[in-house]
Amino acid sequence: xxPHEYARMEADGALERLLEFLRIPSVSAVADHAxxxxxxxxxxxxxxxxxxxxxxxxxxxxxxxxxxARWQVAPDAPTVLVYGHYDVQPADPLExxxxxxxxxxxxxxxxxxxxxxxxxxxxxxxxxxVAAYHEVAGAPPVNVVLVVEGEEEVGSPSLAAWLRRHRxxxxxxxxxxxxxxxxxxxxxxxxxxxxxxxxxxxxxxxPNRDLHSGQFGxxxxxxxxxxxxxxxxxxxxxxxxxxxxxxxxVRALSAAERAEMARLQGDDHAFLxxxxxxxxxxxxxxxxxxRLGARPTLDVNGLWSGWTGEGAKTVLPARASAKVSMRLxxxxxxxxxxxxxxxxxxxxxxxxxDVDVSALHGARPAVADRDTPAMRAAAAALHQAFGxxxxxxxxxxxxxxxxLLETELGLGSVLMGFGLPDDNLHAPNxxxxxxxxxxxxxxxxxxxxxxxxxxRSG
Amino acid sequence: xxPHEYARMEADGALERLLEFLRIPSVSAVADHAxxxxxxxxxxxxxxxxxxxxxxxxxxxxxxxxxxARWQVAPDAPTVLVYGHYDVQPADPLExxxxxxxxxxxxxxxxxxxxxxxxxxxxxxxxxxVAAYHEVAGAPPVNVVLVVEGEEEVGSPSLAAWLRRHRxxxxxxxxxxxxxxxxxxxxxxxxxxxxxxxxxxxxxxxPNRDLHSGQFGxxxxxxxxxxxxxxxxxxxxxxxxxxxxxxxxVRALSAAERAEMARLQGDDHAFLxxxxxxxxxxxxxxxxxxRLGARPTLDVNGLWSGWTGEGAKTVLPARASAKVSMRLxxxxxxxxxxxxxxxxxxxxxxxxxDVDVSALHGARPAVADRDTPAMRAAAAALHQAFGxxxxxxxxxxxxxxxxLLETELGLGSVLMGFGLPDDNLHAPNxxxxxxxxxxxxxxxxxxxxxxxxxxRSG
Numbered sequence: 060x061x062p063h064e065y066a067r068m069e070a071d072g073a074l075e076r077l078l079e080f081l082r083i084p085s086v087s088a089v090a091d092h093a094x095x096x097x098x099x100x101x102x103x104x105x106x107x108x109x110x111x112x113x114x115x116x117x118x119x120x121x122x123x124x125x126x127x128a129r130w131q132v133a134p135d136a137p138t139v140l141v142y143g144h145y146d147v148q149p150a151d152p153l154e155x156x157x158x159x160x161x162x163x164x165x166x167x168x169x170x171x172x173x174x175x176x177x178x179x180x181x182x183x184x185x186x187x188x189v190a191a192y193h194e195v196a197g198a199p200p201v202n203v204v205l206v207v208e209g210e211e212e213v214g215s216p217s218l219a220a221w222l223r224r225h226r227x228x229x230x231x232x233x234x235x236x237x238x239x240x241x242x243x244x245x246x247x248x249x250x251x252x253x254x255x256x257x258x259x260x261x262x263x264x265x266p267n268r269d270l271h272s273g274q275f276g277x278x279x280x281x282x283x284x285x286x287x288x289x290x291x292x293x294x295x296x297x298x299x300x301x302x303x304x305x306x307x308x309v310r311a312l313s314a315a316e317r318a319e320m321a322r323l324q325g326d327d328h329a330f331l332x333x334x335x336x337x338x339x340x341x342x343x344x345x346x347x348x349x350r351l352g353a354r355p356t357l358d359v360n361g362l363w364s365g366w367t368g369e370g371a372k373t374v375l376p377a378r379a380s381a382k383v384s385m386r387l388x389x390x391x392x393x394x395x396x397x398x399x400x401x402x403x404x405x406x407x408x409x410x411x412x413d414v415d416v417s418a419l420h421g422a423r424p425a426v427a428d429r430d431t432p433a434m435r436a437a438a439a440a441l442h443q444a445f446g447x448x449x450x451x452x453x454x455x456x457x458x459x460x461x462x463l464l465e466t467e468l469g470l471g472s473v474l475m476g477f478g479l480p481d482d483n484l485h486a487p488n489x490x491x492x493x494x495x496x497x498x499x500x501x502x503x504x505x506x507x508x509x510x511x512x513x514x515r516s517g
Numbered sequence: 518x519x520p521h522e523y524a525r526m527e528a529d530g531a532l533e534r535l536l537e538f539l540r541i542p543s544v545s546a547v548a549d550h551a552x553x554x555x556x557x558x559x560x561x562x563x564x565x566x567x568x569x570x571x572x573x574x575x576x577x578x579x580x581x582x583x584x585x586a587r588w589q590v591a592p593d594a595p596t597v598l599v600y601g602h603y604d605v606q607p608a609d610p611l612e613x614x615x616x617x618x619x620x621x622x623x624x625x626x627x628x629x630x631x632x633x634x635x636x637x638x639x640x641x642x643x644x645x646x647v648a649a650y651h652e653v654a655g656a657p658p659v660n661v662v663l664v665v666e667g668e669e670e671v672g673s674p675s676l677a678a679w680l681r682r683h684r685x686x687x688x689x690x691x692x693x694x695x696x697x698x699x700x701x702x703x704x705x706x707x708x709x710x711x712x713x714x715x716x717x718x719x720x721x722x723x724p725n726r727d728l729h730s731g732q733f734g735x736x737x738x739x740x741x742x743x744x745x746x747x748x749x750x751x752x753x754x755x756x757x758x759x760x761x762x763x764x765x766x767v768r769a770l771s772a773a774e775r776a777e778m779a780r781l782q783g784d785d786h787a788f789l790x791x792x793x794x795x796x797x798x799x800x801x802x803x804x805x806x807x808r809l810g811a812r813p814t815l816d817v818n819g820l821w822s823g824w825t826g827e828g829a830k831t832v833l834p835a836r837a838s839a840k841v842s843m844r845l846x847x848x849x850x851x852x853x854x855x856x857x858x859x860x861x862x863x864x865x866x867x868x869x870x871d872v873d874v875s876a877l878h879g880a881r882p883a884v885a886d887r888d889t890p891a892m893r894a895a896a897a898a899l900h901q902a903f904g905x906x907x908x909x910x911x912x913x914x915x916x917x918x919x920x921l922l923e924t925e926l927g928l929g930s931v932l933m934g935f936g937l938p939d940d941n942l943h944a945p946n947x948x949x950x951x952x953x954x955x956x957x958x959x960x961x962x963x964x965x966x967x968x969x970x971x972x973r974s975g
Contacts, residue, residue: 088828149830155726213828240732254731258829267793268613271942273712273844273914274698277814278805279794283839284748284817291749294742335725335835336737338869347736356735359742360832361823366840370546370671371716371877372607373842373914374818374943377793381741382824384831386731411796419829456731456831485832486727 062191062504070497073187074170076106077496080145080179081163081172087123087146087213096209099145100124103186103207110186111193112205118225120217123209129228130189130203137510138202139433140231140470142460143182143238144211147174148485155487168493175491176482181237182207184477184496188503200511204231208460211238214258214420215459222467233433234464235506237499239454239476242323244492247441247502249434250474252352252453253461255387255424257396258360261286261404262380262415269365270375279375280411283364286379289407289414293357293383297343300357300385302403308390312353320348323452333481352453357385382419386455393421422459428471432513437473440505444498456484475502520649520962528955531645532628534564535954538603538637539621539630545581545604545671554667557603558582561644561665568644569651570663576683578675581667587686588647588661595968596660597891598689598928600918601640601696602669605632606943613945626951633949634940639695640665642935642954646961658969662689666918669696672716672878673917680925691891692922693964695957697912697934700781702950705899705960707892708932710810710911711919713845713882715854716818719744719862720838720873727823728833737833738869741822744837747865747872751815751841755801758815758843760861766848770811778806781910791939810911814844840877844913851879880917886929890971895931898963902956933960 066073085099086092100117103126107115112128123146150160150173158164163172170180185205192199206229208218222229242248265282266275295301312320324346327339341350350356360383365376385396401416408414428434429451441449454474464470477499483489524531543557544550558575561584565573570586581604608618608631616622621630628638643663650657664687666676680687700706723740724733753759770778782804785797799808808814818841823834843854859874866872886892887909899907912932922928935957941947 088826088830090827149824149826151824151826152727256731256831258831265794268941268946269610269944270792271914271944272814272816272818272842273714273912274809274938274942275792275794276816276842276844276913277799277808277812278788278797278913279792280796280798281816283820284752286820287745287748287817290742290745330736334728334733334737336723336733336869337871338738339736340738340869341735350735351732354735358730358734358739358833359745359823360730360830361825361834362741362744362820362837363822363825365817365819366607366609367819367821367838368546368607368609369548371840371842372546372670372818372943373714373716373816375816376819379820380825382829384730384734384829386734411794411798413795454731455734456729480732483726484729484732485830486729488726 060195062195063501065195066187066191066500066504073500074493077170077180077183078163080183081174082161084161085146085209086149087210088149096123096146100126100209103145106186107205110190111198118221120221122217125221126207127225128205130199132198132202136201138204138231139510140204140206140229140234141185142234142236142464143207144178144209145182145207146209146212148177148212152487157488165493169490170493170496171488171490173489175489176478177484177489178238180491180496181477181499184237184499185503187500188507191504192507199507201507204229215463218460219463219467222463226468229468231470233431234470234472235433236458236472236474237476238458239474240478240480240482241476242450242452243325244479245445245447247445247447247449248452249437249449250454250476251427251429251451253425253458254455255391255393256384256420256422256457257387257393257400258384258419258421259397259400260380260382260417260419261289262378264378264413265411266375266377269377272373272375276375280409281375282412283376283379285409285412286364286381288409289404290359290381292407298341299343300355302399304399305355305396309355310389312349317349320346320353323348323450351455353388355386355388355391357383360384386457387424389424389426391424393423397421422457423462425461425465431471433473433510436506436509436513437475439509440502441475443505444502518653520653521959523653524645524649524958524962531958532951535628535638535641536621538641539632540619542619543604543667544607545668546607554581554604558584558667561603564644565663568648569656576679578679580675583679584665585683586663588657590656590660594659596662596689597968598662598664598687598692599643600692600694600922601665602636602667603640603665604667604670606635606670610945615946623951627948628951629946629948631947633947634936635942635947636696638949638954639935639957642695642957643961645958646965649962650965657965659965662687673921676918677921677925680921684926687926689928691889692928692930693891694916694930694932695934696916697932698936698938698940699934700908700910702937703903703905705903705905705907706910707895707907708912708934709885709887709909711883711916712913713849713851714842714878714880714915715845715851715858716842716877716879717855717858718838718840718875718877719747720836722836722871723869724833724835727835730831730833734833738867739833740870741834741837743867743870744822744839746867747862748817748839750865756799757801758813760857762857763813763854767813768847770807775807778804778811781806781908809913811846813846813849816842818842844915845882847882847884849882851881855879880915881920883919883923889929891931891968894964894967894971895933897967898960899933901963902960
């Protein structure tokens with residue numbers, strides 16, 4: 060029996076294990092869930108042990124733990140470092156979930172639960188692949204290092220220090236990460252560009268307490284209005300980000316890159332349907348695929364001020380706040396962009412209010428080399444598992460760990476995602492296609508096989 | 518012993534009774550408090566009975582109850598209708614209260630509790646005055662009708678129908694209302710102008726669910742940004758409300774009115790200190806007193822969208838909402854202003870989002886005749902109780918009942934307030950000056966006396 064056959068036979072078991080993993084509400088952003096987050100780390104460690112990894116640890120950090128596992132099969136075999144994260148986004152707003160976020164169900168061929176696609180299902184596919192080798196062949200055909208963190212959804216504050224401390228045991232030829240989406244159903248892809256992130260919070264302070272709008276309204280500046288005026292000035296009428304200097308370091312797209320992206324454009328109607336939105340919008344002069352993958356963007360992520368309950372409370376709020384994030388592309392730098400943003404917002408602040416701007420988290424943008432042994436192994440593995448050659452894409456989201464692995468370990472990453480564009484990441488009713496989960500296990504098995512043949516870099 | 522002397526002797530008792538009244542969290546806006554609201558109604562009814570009113574009822578309505586009490590002392594005596602409300606604003610944000618909002622304390626000479634000034638303390642002063650007559654003279658010198666509602670803070674939705682149904686037993690010569698502020702400490706005032714209100718809610722809907730801002734940001738319109746652009750367009754650069762037609766029915770101020778308001782302007786620094794604000798702001802070409810009392814204004818009262826919890830959630834929100842209210846002056850009509858507002862906001866809506874606008878509540882503006890028996894009685898009473906003649910002012914807030922009493926019963930209102938401008942109405946740490954409470958009781962006793970002498974109108 061081959062590992063492929065074993066994994067197909069074990070498909071139901073692999074699904075059961077994923078459902079069990081998804082029942083742990085490992086929300087890293089919310090302090091009340093700290094015990095659940097640790098439970099998820101222990102779950103991953105236990106699963107890695109059963110998959111045969113001889114060396115498994117749960118390492119404490121100043122934040123949530125990192126799970127480390129290693130299987131050294133031969134000193135001269137290539138080594139792949141598989142990265143994933145066991146933490147998940149908050150599940151709010153709960154009332155929009157059709158079934159509870161941490162009671163996974165299979166509906167319409169998909170596993171529905173918070174974390175199903177981002178990233179528990181995609182991560183577990185790799186551990187299941189190693190388990191299949193363990194059962195059938197005794198060991199995988201290459202050295203495997205597993206690094207699974209619990210702070211990806213809060214900006215990985217503890218990971219860099221952990222990577223530095225354990226650099227020697229993390230030596231590898233390539234990193235393999237499954238935390239992205241395919242181009243569409245049946246359309247596997249390898250992500251070669253990832254946007255960075257600068258996530259900011261703005262607080263506008265006016266009066267030192269909430270005032271009666273009848274007694275004070277019209278005589279002092281309203282911080283909610285001031286905040287709105289600031290936020291409304293962050294884009295120009297053509298959808299461009301208005302922060303001065305924002306585009307200065309953005310690399311121009313070559314004619315070849317634009318031609319490749321034009322082929323990925325796909326159906327506008329289908330995209331808007333997946334987004335549940337009524338009309339296209341964005342930076343003038345660029346296609347949707349370019350705007351999402353290769354151009355920087357700015358979004359208001361949250362807004363709050365004053366009375367937000369039922370009915371009519373006539374308050375002039377003391378303060379108003381917003382969360383605003385910018386997706387960055389090479390060669391923008393999150394720190395520099397944060398400074399440009401803060402300076403611009405402070406300059407927009409009208410008289411009578413104070414404006415604070417703080418950076419909540421940042422990540423550098425990344426672009427991968429397509430011609431490496433790991434990238435070739437991944438392309439072959441996806442072709443084998445999905446029956447069609449993958450396309451190369453740029454992803455709109457940020458995976459800060461890609462830049463971290465490059466900086467701290469000198470490792471290039473292969474982004475072999477099994478998600479779909481409509482998986483509802485960070486939104487209610489997150490899902491992960493059951494078929495993509497099983498094909499993901501097959502693709503991971505095929506990757507280890509192909510990487511063993513041609514994987515040694517340098 | 519005169520009623521004045523009795524009330525001075527009973528000062529501690531009157532304070533104790535107010536503290537007891539303030540312990541009932543009668544928040545009319547929040548459904549969970551419905552039982553507390555009813556308890557407050559029953560408390561008022563019991564207090565009115567002990568004050569001697571021979572006729573006392575708690576009338577059910579489709580919303581919260583109305584307390585009615587009547588004391589007919591003589592068919593040919595003048596009749597005053599005293600209006601008040603026993604409901605209070607929500608106490609949020611709780612964390613900004615120095616002591617719990619429904620555990621009243623006396624601090625720095627003031628009673629600190631939600632509802633202390635608005636309106637439990639001011640209302641109770643009148644019942645205490647009647648009680649003093651009851652104890653000393655057996656009965657008040659004029660007929661007194663007491664109407665105390667429990668829905669003032671939510672726009673009095675049940676009051677008009679109740680007034681119509683009971684019109685015959687509400688026959689009176691004037692209404693007396695204490696639900697306003699004096700010009701300052703030791704500066705009693707009679708409010709002769711009240712602004713109206715049009716309170717609106719805007720909801721901007723974009724995608725049908727929250728989206729991942731990395732996967733969709735920059736390709737679909739962000740509803741939070743769209744809302745901010747709309748709200749930022751509601752004022753022009755000179756602080757004027759930009760809704761077309763908004764000022765069409767506003768009465769121009771006469772030179773005499775402007776001169777009178779100039780005398781009330783007071784100390785800008787002291788006003789900003791009371792507001793806790795850094796700088797003056799408002800409609801160009803008008804003084805602060807004019808802007809607050811005689812000009813219409815627009816304020817954002819609340820804002821909410823997307824992720825408002827700790828940390829960085831990279832969400833593109835499905836919707837964004839705001840509460841916006843406009844203070845109106847004669848002869849603006851809240852329904853017409855609501856229509857103009859809705860039309861303008863819908864016209865501002867950009868492509869790719871849907872915008873809903875709804876009216877939460879409205880009140881007509883009012884201006885009172887200064888030369889009536891009740892107004893003269895009130896002026897004399899304030900002079901006696903505070904040792905100085907009252908000034909005539911316009912109030913920025915709305916007391917919709919003034920327009921209702923005029924429309925439904927043909928009654929003019931005297932607004933004899935005992936609050937202070939820094940009483941923190943609708944805000945944390947609401948307070949009511951103990952001395953103003955006791956002088957309010959004296960003023961109410963003096964009013965009944967003066968009204969008996971010259972109160973019969975028509």
